[in-house]
Amino acid sequence: xxxxxxxxxxxxxxxxxxxxxxxxxxxxxxxxxxxxxxxxxxxxxxxxxxxxxxxxxxxxxxxxxxxxxxxxxxxxxxxxxxxxxxxxxxxxxxxxxxxxxxxxxxxxxxxxxxxxxxxxxxxxxxxxxxxxxxxxxxxxxxxxxxxxxxxxxxxxxxxxxxxxxxxxxxxxxxxxxxxxxxxxxxxxxxxxxxxxxxxxxxxxxxxxxxxxxxxxxxxxxxxxxxxxxxxxxxxxxxxxxxxxxxxxxxxxxxxxxxxxxxxxxxxxxxxxxxxxxxxxxxxxxxxxxxxxxxxxxxxxxxxxxxxxxxxxxxxxxxxxxxxxxxxxxxxxxxxxxxxxxxxxxxxxxxxxxxxxxxxxxxxxxxxxxxxxxxxxxxxxxxxxxxxxxxxxxxxxxxxxxxxxxxxxx
Amino acid sequence: xxxxxxxxxxxxxxxxxxxxxxxxxxxxxxxxxxxxxxxxxxxxxxxxxxxxxxxxxxxxxxxxxxxxxxxxxxxxxxxxxxxxxxxxxxxxxxxxxxxxxxxxxxxxxxxxxxxxxxxxxxxxxxxxxxxxxxxxxxxxxxxxxxxxxxxxxxxxxxxxxxxxxxxxxxxxxxxxxxxxxxxxxxxxxxxxxxxxxxxxxxxxxxxxxxxxxxxxxxxxxxxxxxxxxxxxxxxxxxxxxxxxxxxxxxxxxxxxxxxxxxxxxxxxxxxxxxxxxxxxxxxxxxxxxxxxxxxxxxxxxxxxxxxxxxxxxxxxxxxxxxxxxxxxxxxxxxxxxxxxxxxxxxxxxxxxxxxxxxxxxxxxxxxxxxxxxxxxxxxxxxxxxxxxxxxxxxxxxxxxxxxxxxxxx
Numbered sequence: 001x002x003x004x005x006x007x008x009x010x011x012x013x014x015x016x017x018x019x020x021x022x023x024x025x026x027x028x029x030x031x032x033x034x035x036x037x038x039x040x041x042x043x044x045x046x047x048x049x050x051x052x053x054x055x056x057x058x059x060x061x062x063x064x065x066x067x068x069x070x071x072x073x074x075x076x077x078x079x080x081x082x083x084x085x086x087x088x089x090x091x092x093x094x095x096x097x098x099x100x101x102x103x104x105x106x107x108x109x110x111x112x113x114x115x116x117x118x119x120x121x122x123x124x125x126x127x128x129x130x131x132x133x134x135x136x137x138x139x140x141x142x143x144x145x146x147x148x149x150x151x152x153x154x155x156x157x158x159x160x161x162x163x164x165x166x167x168x169x170x171x172x173x174x175x176x177x178x179x180x181x182x183x184x185x186x187x188x189x190x191x192x193x194x195x196x197x198x199x200x201x202x203x204x205x206x207x208x209x210x211x212x213x214x215x216x217x218x219x220x221x222x223x224x225x226x227x228x229x230x231x232x233x234x235x236x237x238x239x240x241x242x243x244x245x246x247x248x249x250x251x252x253x254x255x256x257x258x259x260x261x262x263x264x265x266x267x268x269x270x271x272x273x274x275x276x277x278x279x280x281x282x283x284x285x286x287x288x289x290x291x292x293x294x295x296x297x298x299x300x301x302x303x304x305x306x307x308x309x310x311x312x313x314x315x316x317x318x319x320x321x322x323x324x325x326x327x328x329x330x331x332x333x334x335x336x337x338x339x340x341x342x343x344x345x346x347x348x349x350x351x352x353x354x355x356x357x358x359x360x361x362x363x364x365x366x367x368x369x370x371x372x373x374x375x376x377x378x379x380x381x382x383x384x385x386x387x388x389x390x391x392x393x394x395x396x397x398x399x400x401x402x403x404x405x406x407x408x409x
Numbered sequence: 410x411x412x413x414x415x416x417x418x419x420x421x422x423x424x425x426x427x428x429x430x431x432x433x434x435x436x437x438x439x440x441x442x443x444x445x446x447x448x449x450x451x452x453x454x455x456x457x458x459x460x461x462x463x464x465x466x467x468x469x470x471x472x473x474x475x476x477x478x479x480x481x482x483x484x485x486x487x488x489x490x491x492x493x494x495x496x497x498x499x500x501x502x503x504x505x506x507x508x509x510x511x512x513x514x515x516x517x518x519x520x521x522x523x524x525x526x527x528x529x530x531x532x533x534x535x536x537x538x539x540x541x542x543x544x545x546x547x548x549x550x551x552x553x554x555x556x557x558x559x560x561x562x563x564x565x566x567x568x569x570x571x572x573x574x575x576x577x578x579x580x581x582x583x584x585x586x587x588x589x590x591x592x593x594x595x596x597x598x599x600x601x602x603x604x605x606x607x608x609x610x611x612x613x614x615x616x617x618x619x620x621x622x623x624x625x626x627x628x629x630x631x632x633x634x635x636x637x638x639x640x641x642x643x644x645x646x647x648x649x650x651x652x653x654x655x656x657x658x659x660x661x662x663x664x665x666x667x668x669x670x671x672x673x674x675x676x677x678x679x680x681x682x683x684x685x686x687x688x689x690x691x692x693x694x695x696x697x698x699x700x701x702x703x704x705x706x707x708x709x710x711x712x713x714x715x716x717x718x719x720x721x722x723x724x725x726x727x728x729x730x731x732x733x734x735x736x737x738x739x740x741x742x743x744x745x746x747x748x749x750x751x752x753x754x755x756x757x758x759x760x761x762x763x764x765x766x767x768x769x770x771x772x773x774x775x776x777x778x779x780x781x782x783x784x785x786x787x788x789x790x791x792x793x794x795x796x797x798x799x800x801x802x803x804x805x806x807x808x809x810x811x812x813x814x815x816x817x818x
Binding site: 015016017019020050053054056057058060061062064065066068069071072075076078079080082083084086087093094096098099120143144145 | 424425428429459462463465466467469470471473474475477478480485487489492493495496502503505507508529553554
């Protein structure tokens with residue numbers, strides 16, 4: 001008998017009606033002859049309500065108490081889903097992170113999983129029960145409740161799928177799967193049947209907001225195949241899986257845009273050892289999320305350093321750079337908030353050359369100026385003007401033939 | 410250094426503002442040089458909201474999942490109070506029933522405490538922290554979350570006070586303490602300074618709704634002194650304590666009325682062995698809460714059986730009695746829903762005679778007809794017409810001189 005892990009997010013369990021729909025979905029999977037392990041987020045809206053309560057008490061809550069508070073959210077959803085399953089005549093039991101034995105470190109609000117004992121869940125599955133586990137939460141070695149931070153429920157699902165050797169890990173979302181581009185931008189964007197963990201990692205961090213990168217990394221590390229699919233229909237979604245040979249037939253898997261970053265350039269920095277280190281040490285100290293970094297060639301002992309920073313960190317970067325400028329003897333700082341990062345991603349790049357050249361050519365043909373370039377083994381990113389972003393995505397999608405199914409069936 | 414346990418109910422922690430007031434109260438106790446262990450109920454209203462959610466899913470939720478759901482309520486209040494204490498610069502840590510190690514049996518929704526290890530709490534207290542414990546909840550030996558049922562948070566407080574050998578267990582309520590009678594009925598009702606566990610037990614079960622009988626029983630068994638006091642002012646309340654000699658100086662400690670019962674009489678039951686057993690077996694089978702039982706003398710081989718039943722169980726009693734009547738060969742059943750039970754309670758009765766005679770005389774003098782009588786070592790109860798109840802309480806309060814302080818200072 002095969003074991004399926006099914007993870008449902010907050011919007012799928014936002015109210016009792018939707019919880020019943022989730023119960024129906026679980027019932028179908030059981031009827032198809034599978035064992036089911038469900039992982040749930042908190043009811044949509046609950047977390048925000050709890051945060052509002054805490055803010056009325058303090059602006060600076062302790063992380064431990066925040067975890068104590070927020071972990072009640074999933075405890076509510078798992079008990080309600082178990083009741084809904086009972087109502088359908090299905091044996092089910094809810095378990096908190098602590099009850100499962102999801103042992104984490106003690107970094108409250110962003111704990112990392114250290115160890116999971118699958119014994120408790122396995123025992124209940126063996127008794128024919130559906131096991132409903134609270135996502136997002138664990139317990140440290142001193143018995144404190146912890147939470148896993150952003151994407152935590154996906155991570156719980158992937159980790160449990162790995163420990164229990166599940167046959168599939170289904171992540172239910174409000175989209176049908178992973179697309180070659182954002183369907184709101186590219187009309188003929190195509191849903192991918194398959195994508196590799198590495199490609200998904202690039203896409204996750206490049207602005208395709210379906211899966212959190214951390215869970216995909218975990219899935220890659222432990223060889224878990226994830227099925228991203230919609231909770232609103234029965235269609236197959238996209239399998240995120242280990243690299244398969246036929247995957248390389250497609251040179252490019254998808255095109256993304258990210259408009260949530262700004263460009264910063266520090267002009268005429270003395271080109272002496274240790275200056276770049278100093279700059280980025282200061283940015284790291286204020287926890288600024290820096291992405292692309294480029295240093296241009298030096299001229300008369302001076303150089304320009306450019307980087308992109310996530311917009312939510314822009315204000316604090318601006319603040320520390322004013323001082324830094326005089327400190328390192330740079331001339332001035334330029335800011336550009338009207339940028340977009342366009343990327344093409346695909347494992348096929350490893351074995352196909354000329355992808356970068358083609359990308360630059362396509363953009364040039366459309367008179368789109370490239371402000372920054374950065375590459376990895378399987379992706380190429382260009383920073384361009386924000387108002388040209390959608391056009392760039394459309395032409396790249398077309399020129400790389402992404403609307404056409406390339407994987408031989 | 411003395412340890413004070415302070416228990417606050419749902420209305421004392423109904424919203425962030427009130428939680429801050431509780432934090433101030435704890436801070437004062439600390440300043441007075443005590444260690445503090447706080448026990449909390451769920452935020453007022455939370456439990457009802459959670460029950461409403463569950464009802465939208467099922468009319469018949471499993472008890473285990475109900476405990477999983479409802480135990481989130483206290484987890485929310487303890488984390489918020491800890492944050493409020495931190496905001497005052499006080500070190501504090503919240504602990505769930507499971508984290509404390511409140512081991513119960515597996516009777517979900519009405520679990521009984523089997524064992525408490527005070528080690529975790531003691532360790533935190535020793536580090537100078539205020540420990541904030543979730544009332545009402547525990548964990549069974551299979552790691553399932555359980556709840557203790559009605560009065561559960563009081564019970565947690567009393568049990569922890571016992572295990573940790575606390576110097577006092579303060580139960581904060583919305584009244585100033587225990588009164589000689591309901592102040593809404595008797596204008597000169599007096600707040601008692603002291604009352605024995607036994608007297609409180611009689612009062613608790615006789616309609617003085619301040620303390621749940623179960624917690625008082627526990628306190629009696631383990632010699633815990635409870636201080637019932639108001640969360641709205643600083644006045645001393647009432648100490649519920651072990652019997653002291655001077656207590657017997659007061660013949661009567663209080664007068665109560667209970668208008669939440671009805672009287673049932675089964676007429677002309679055959680007076681043969683086993684009939685009463687049959688009647689009350691059937692009532693027990695439907696979980697009817699029966700209070701006073703009286704069987705009159707037999708006449709021509711027939712007798713009448715009267716009892717009182719709590720009003721919320723009245724409908725189901727009526728239903729089973731219709732059938733029962735023919736089954737046991739009784740003539741008919743009479744119901745009286747317009748009754749009140751008036752009781753006088755006091756340890757002094759043990760050493761003073763004539764209390765019952767005086768009570769009956771007082772009632773007769775006011776032309777109040779007595780329908781049923783029942784007595785214990787330290788109380789006398791009379792069932793009378795409901796519309797005469799307040800008058801009866803007033804005259805008994807006066808004739809037994811309860812407005813006057815009898816305990817020598």
